[in-house]
Amino acid sequence: MDHPDFVEIRKEMRRQKLSGFLNRAMGRHLHRRRILRLLDELDAKYGAPSPELMAEIEADAKRIFGK
């Protein structure tokens, strides 16, 4: 398995795996940013949730998801 072709193939597979991982991570990041931008826009239109409401939701989420 030390044939130069195999070494090259392994190198290319590692590169593609990393590239796929980075693409997926970038996609998730951009998607998250788009949703947060939409929420900012709706907050500007209707008024942001109060800090009390956000604290209530965070406490509820902590009970439900354990974090």
Next chain:
Amino acid sequence: MPTFADHVVLDSGGLSALLGSSARARGWLRWCKTSAGTVVVPVSVLVETVTGHSGRDAETNRVLRVLTRSGRISPVDEDLGRLAGKLRYRARADDGIDALVAAEAVRTLQPCVLLTSDPGDLTTLLTDHPQVTVRPV
């Protein structure tokens, strides 16, 4: 089977609340996205939210495009249909759309929050699934 971590499912009332003035709906979505969670819109929700009229649907479509850019409109497949049927039968319920939304929330077997404007019927459908928490918005 999807394995979304920390997911928030919207039914049609939840989506309408988000399009309207519900600070609670926006608060839950903000929590979800800042916690790297996933927003799931079951495809059955479209039945109750779009009209086929591009003008009337413009705002709904715009929000759906943002929410589902990474393909999180969950399609109905046979497994989901069968799970929905089971939930509907056990709850002696009539509403197939609600049953499909409930099934979407149940199918990952992970903790999940289901946002709705009408928690009564969904809570009944989900009686045997304490990992799903129904929250009114």
